Amino acid sequence: MTIHKEGYTTIAISLLFIFVLNAFIDYKFADITWLTWLVYIFSFALFIIVLQFFRNPSRQFVTADNKVICPADGKVVVIEETEEGEYFKDKRLQVSIFMSPVNVHINRNPISGVVKFFKYHPGKYLAAWNPKSSTENERTTVVVEHANGTPVLFRQIAGALARRIVWYVKEGDQVKQSQEFGFIKFGSRVDIFLPLGTKVNLELDQVVKGGITVLAELS
Template structure:
């Protein structure tokens, strides 16, 4: 397991807080109630440990395939439905959404190989990620990858805790399946908008892994 580059600064801050506040508690709290200092130190350690785990980058055997649409994120499938996509396609698409909890790996990966045909960042609110309006009102990015099988839209959506969406691609970039296209910090959601008729290989409630779980197959 590695630590993602987005986490280096956060881990430094968490380490300073853990050491500094724990030292202060140990030396300022009287020995008669030393358990309070021990409790504070333990809580600070748990916070530091969570920050480290949040930014983990596990080594995985990625799944590949031109006919496969690979899951872009770790989490749980919370939406599978036909819906109108108003930003790029402006027509009906099959939406598959993955909710990423604060304990999931938060790397986002390209579900297919192709060319980035559209990319836009939107500033916005921080509604909970499962709120119906979060996909249109929250901080988010929209990225469209096109190849011979058609176009796929990915949308990173910030949640109530997530305050920073990172993205590493731009229009015109040639991208490969399972390469990182972004990272969302501290809880979020990723939506996929697929062509109608796409064969979906997951169901609502499934726990999925980015770069590993096959979300769907291209329509043939």
């Protein structure tokens, strides 16, 4: 397991904060043993939490030309027919994956193809499970067209804790299935919009892994 590049700055800032905090406690309250140990334990726990959040575990990623692979780790919170109003402007099958702070937050391409559309939207930071987060939160929208002509839209959505969405794609890029396309810091969500009639292989509340779990099958 390695640490993702998006975590380098946050980890460095966390270490600096922990060093300053512990130095202050040792200087001012060295004679209060219980307080000193409480700060030590808090500092250790904080460092482990930040470190695990930016982990990049080694995996054998799945690639299959006729399948859609989950773009993120997390839990399936939505499988429903809905109106997609930004790009398709018609009814689509929506699948949403919620990423808690303990999940790996790397986002991966669900299919291979050409990026036909990309847009970043600044916005609010509603809880990621709030239905309005799909249209009101900070988010990106990516549309990749498969070689068979099927377009798949996927959307990074910031949550109540997330304050930065990172993406590595732009219109015209040729992308490969299960490769990284972005990262969202702390709690967040990814929505995927598929053509109606697409066979979805997931169930609500199912725990999935990005780049591994098969989400759907393309016709």
